[in-house]
Structures are given as C-alpha cells and as structure tokens.
Amino acid sequence: MNNPPDISQDPAEHEEYAHNVQKHVKGYLVVGALLLTFTAVTVALSYVDFGTRKANIGVAMLVATLKAGLVAAIFMHLAAEKRLIYRVLIFTGLFVLGLFWLIFLAWYNPVVR
C-alpha cells in the first residue's frame, strides 16, 4: 500500500486528493481490525498447549512479529518509504541482532570451551 501523496496546491485537484486519502483511511481501519483480531488470537493460543513452553513462546512471538510488521509497514508507512530510512533501519536491525547474539555468547560460553 502506497502512502497518500503530498497535497496539491491547486484547489481543483484537492477534491481528487481528499478522495485518495480517504481510500487509505479504509486501509488503516482494516489494519486496526486485524491487529485487534491477532491480539485475541495471541491470548487464545496461550491457552493451547503446543507441547513445550518453548513452542508456545515461539508461536506467540511469531504472532507478535506479524502484528509488529503490520504496524511498521502500514501505520509507520514503511511499506513505501525513502531509501535513506531503510538504510538507517538496516543498520539498527544488525546492531539489535548483535545485541541478542551476546546472550548466546554468555549462554554457550564458547570462548572457554
């Protein structure tokens, strides 16, 4: 879904523009409804036994990631953004992965072993 274009200064084009934004509004409402549904799904799934707790955590994180992806892509307009912002976020993602990788360093203690 693309973002609404910048508003035209020409009053004749304004009506068409407003109509265009209106279409996006419908999309936002659909995404909001989806997010509420997924919240209910997350709660329901936490009462289902997937065998181990690890499996339950995996399922819940999968749904949460899906929800976060919707928020980022649609509400935060990341589905169609300028290249510079993607570049910033790629580095952020890499650094966060590095941060989480430290946990596994501590957990498996590979240096001593």
Next chain:
Amino acid sequence: MEIPYTISTRPDTGLWNAKIGIWLFLASEVMLFGGLFSAYVFLRLDAAPGMWPHGLLNVPVGTMNTAILILSSVTVVLAWAALKMRRYRAYWWYMLATILCGVIFLTVKLVYEWPQKFDHFGAYLKPEALEKYEQYLGNHRREEKGLEQRIEITGHLHNPQALTDPNIKEYEVALDRVNADANNPANDRPHFLYVPPTEKIGKIDKEDVERATMFLPTHSAYFASYFTITGLHGLHVLAGVLVFIYMWLPVSKRLYQHNPEHLANRVEVSGLFWHFVDLIWIFVFPLFYLL
C-alpha cells in the same frame, strides 16, 4: 531562526528534516528497548526451575490495555489523514480520542495493575522445607505429571509487620487459589480471569523461607524486568500523551491556519513515535502476561 525543510524535502536526503530526525531517534530507542529485552531473555534462560513465575498478571486487563493502545494507533493515523484532507474538526476529535486512550492506558497501569502487585505477597521456600508445605504446593502430583515444581507460596499477607519485625516468627497468608487447592488440576494452568486470594489462611515459618517480599522489583528477576520494562514503556506513553496534548491545544490551531502541512508533518512524526510505543507493547504483552 527559521528551521528549514519542515515541509519541503531536502535535496540530499530526499526527506523533510523531522522525518529523518524521528527515525534516527527511533533507531536509538530500538537499541534501548533491545537491551532490556535481551536482559529479559538472559534472566529467563538463567532462571532455576520454579523461579520464573507464571500467571501472576491479570490477562483480561492486559488484553484490554493492548486493545486500547492499538485503537489509539488507529486514531492517531486517522488524525493525520484528517489533517492531510484539511478537516481540522475531525483531526481535533481523533486527537482527543488518542489522548484519552493514552490516559486510560496509564491509569489502568498506575492505579490498578501496579498497586495490586504491591499488595500481593510471595514467599520462596527453602528446598529442605518443600516437603513440610506439600499440602500448599502439590509437588508429588506435579512430579508425576512432569510439571515444574512449585517453590513459592503466594497470597495476601495478613500480618505485614512480619516483614520487618524479627519477633514475629511466621507469615500469615490468605492463600491464592493455586496454594489453597494445590492438587486441583484446574490450577495447573494460569486462570484467565483474575482470581482473588481465598479465605484459607496458611502459616509459613520464617525459618523455612528463603526470600519473602511483596510483588516488588526485589521479588524476582521476573518482577524486576516487568517493572523496568513496563515502567519505561509507561514513561514513553506519558511523553506521547504530553506531545499530543500540545498538538491538540489552540496553539497548534494557529500553526494549522498559516501552515497546515507543517502541523500534519508534526502529527506524522509524533504518530511514528506513538506507533513505535504500541509496537513495543505488542511484544511486552505476551512475554509478561501470557507466557
């Protein structure tokens, strides 16, 4: 001094300035919360059996707060769209709805959820004392079923002086249902609805107790990370609400009257911050309330 590129795009970045500014800020926020979440994972992986509590938080209330934050994300994006269409009246109402959602979220957290925790008591038993309190723990049956053993007794503390007075030798606790009816399989899984402590009083010798506190950050790694992460998240909600109030007041209407696109961009940028706060909560909710 006039700040440049508030609505027109800067040729070298291809963006108006505030947009790149907020994304750099959000990138630093990702690292801030990333550090706390990785600490959570680390503490949880390292927790001894029975030391990571489950089912202590109120799921329906947490679900409601999640829904409220999602709704506010919708209303703030609608507020922005209304400004883009130059419908100030609609913008004003959507913004008001967003502010109210934020205030409700904070009120539920600070007036209901946190104080209820501060008022709840838990005593971790010494390993050698577990057998003595078997009737409250039900570990024999749990072992047969392959469940994690219980090492904590929780409920409402009837003699809070016991926490500080060394002359009082035991804690008198109105037991939570898990401990009052320990062998009931219905209590093996956390209850969906909040269940208040029962009338049944359990007496726990202080000598048998490893650690006893109210549900404060000192209680466990679980509550330490819960209060830290939800506290920092709550501060973010508060900051968002304050910014939105500014944009909703007449001050911002004056900006709208002489440069509506500038206000729209301000709302977009603060909306980005708000969606990020919502996004953090999407992970906080299952990690602390459900799993």
